[in-house]
Amino acid sequence: MKKDFFQTIYNSPHIGKTDYEEIAKAHSQMDVRSGSLLLEEGKIASEFYIIEKGLFRSFVYDYDGNEVTTEFYGPKELLIESFSLFHRSPSMENFQALSNGTVWKIEYQLFQQLLGKIEGLREWGRTWATSHLFIIKKRSIKMLTMNATDRYLNLLNERPQIIRQVPLKFIASYLGITDTSLSRIRKEIVTT
Template sequence: MERDVFQTVYSSPYITKTDYEEIASAHSQMGVEQGTILLEAGKIANEYYIIEKGLFRSFVYDYNGNEITTEFYCPEELLIESFSLFYRSPSMENFQALTSGTVWKINYQTFQQLLDQTEGLREWGRAWATHHLFTMKKRSVNMLTMNATDRYLTLLNERPQIIQQAPLKHVASYLGITDTSLSRIRKEIVIA
């Protein structure tokens, strides 16, 4: 299982079988209980995680003190606070396990060493950063141009695990709507 996770997450034609073995050995497996905070706002990220099992989220507090979910993280995805990790600055977000799960952790220094010695990983990193930037931009535009029902349907189609496992209040805040609006949308979809 573990090698499959690494080859999926670090998918790149430039990474060799030997590279994958080195990358895998640089990570350590960790069980995570539901509700665990992996990174608190105000602290500097010293590692990132590959999710093998479970559902995670990042969140902030708005100006009224309400939790707003900024992203969800599913199996075979990176759970990473890029700005904090790479710029060595305090995180603006909190990262929390919504379910119990299993992750593979790699610390900042080890990742930097791997980047220095593995050309394929550098190429992967550039591709990942570009894709991540595109995904963030798409989400920003969708929040401004799509109605709430279409945002919900897009999330349901692209990442059904979130709809199935995340509490509705977190899904609603991620979609930028109230719990009541989300309940109404869900009822309308079932009836339609």
């Protein structure tokens, strides 16, 4: 059921049943084809997405114009560039579908209206923001303190399905190395 899906996503003890119905109504379903972009660098995000089905990634361009994958996203995760969305400023990141999929989209204005009406949703937002901050901090610390092999093993452990479904070059740039190096690391691991 549609309502249950949003209850899982916007999970908070202070959001009531009728609130979830209103939240559900504010989202619209959207099919996405593999490779398509849901947000492009430089544009202002006017909506965000909740993934129902499929695999996605966010990426930026480095100084040499190479794509650098910053995160992978799967079902029940949010595809949101919060700074661009809430500050109405150009996005730094790109969102791309890595497979065909289905997402639930919600417009900025509509979400702001819900935030104004539902205190529990504001609370959910604070929790999301602090948790997300925490996750990004942890990732950035890992980038600093672990070597490439350990980062790969860590990803393999935490998100095995990513490794299986995603082309090596995206995984490599996510780990901060070249696809050549990742290929060598894989070989090393297999033979160990």
